[in-house]
Amino acid sequence: MTQRQELALGRLLELVVLLNQDMTQSLATIDLTTSRTTVLWELRQRGPTKQNVLAEALKVSPRTMTGLIDGLVATGFVTREPHPKDRRATLVTLTAHGEATAGVMETDQAQFVEILFGGMGEARLTCLFDGLEEILARLRQHGLRLPEPTEAS
Amino acid sequence: MTQRQELALGRLLELVVLLNQDMTQSLATIDLTTSRTTVLWELRQRGPTKQNVLAEALKVSPRTMTGLIDGLVATGFVTREPHPKDRRATLVTLTAHGEATAGVMETDQAQFVEILFGGMGEARLTCLFDGLEEILARLRQHGLRLPEPTEAS
DNA sequence: TATTGTTATACTCTATAACTATA
């Protein structure tokens, strides 16, 4: 492990932390959490959706999805509607507020991109992008896992 | 917002998610969480430390630190020792197991670096690093925040 | 019998407020 590689990992982790913090904070100001926002995002793409489908999309248990929807209903982003063909199921549906919020998030994303990459040279952007791609590929190749923790103690 | 910028943000967020998942999973196999691991890391640098110092280091409330230490005590990574000069305070101290684990994590980090950057060309590594630095600088400049969420609904 | 979503239970991270022991 060269020192430059170690530094690069440091920057990467720093970025992970910062991006998480920023997103969490910003979303909190509009009564959202990252998990609930992901649900909103899915609903925007899919339209009214069954809970189990959402649970699979987020790779989360059905029970956890119940909780997320509970929160979104309580804060007025979605409603639970009866499924027209299957009385066991409910269709989670965006409210007007939910739609509006999801729409605004697209604008915000554009502004965020501007902050991160605005005015960054073509060459550097390409290079950064390719680097990220390569890291992602490597991570996926290794089964998306950190090295098996060498047994401690 | 160009399409390439949008793609770059996508990769960045993907990486954030993957790194978080991987770290969480790997740590779970040795009975740790990311928060508790951060405490371990601090203890390794600082030696026996008062809880309030740790709370400030993690930017977390004293109450939250109590919970984190409770967990680390229960799983055998640290002990609470009386502070020699201040009977109000406790000194959180790594056990042998805690020391060993913290040590192993350094090795793991090296392996992880190898996965991410091993054999990556000098030029690309430099470029990636510089790109990350630039993004971090931009984020910091903008007060570590996403754009003020344009009022929804 | 299989599926959908719930209740029941549990663990983690997070916070504020009130309180105890000590400085």
Added chain:
DNA sequence: TATAGTTATAGAGTATAACAATA
């Protein structure tokens, strides 16, 4: 009076298991 850490309480995300209603 101020500080260190606790109990009390609360909300959010996560999970498994048991169960009701429906397919």
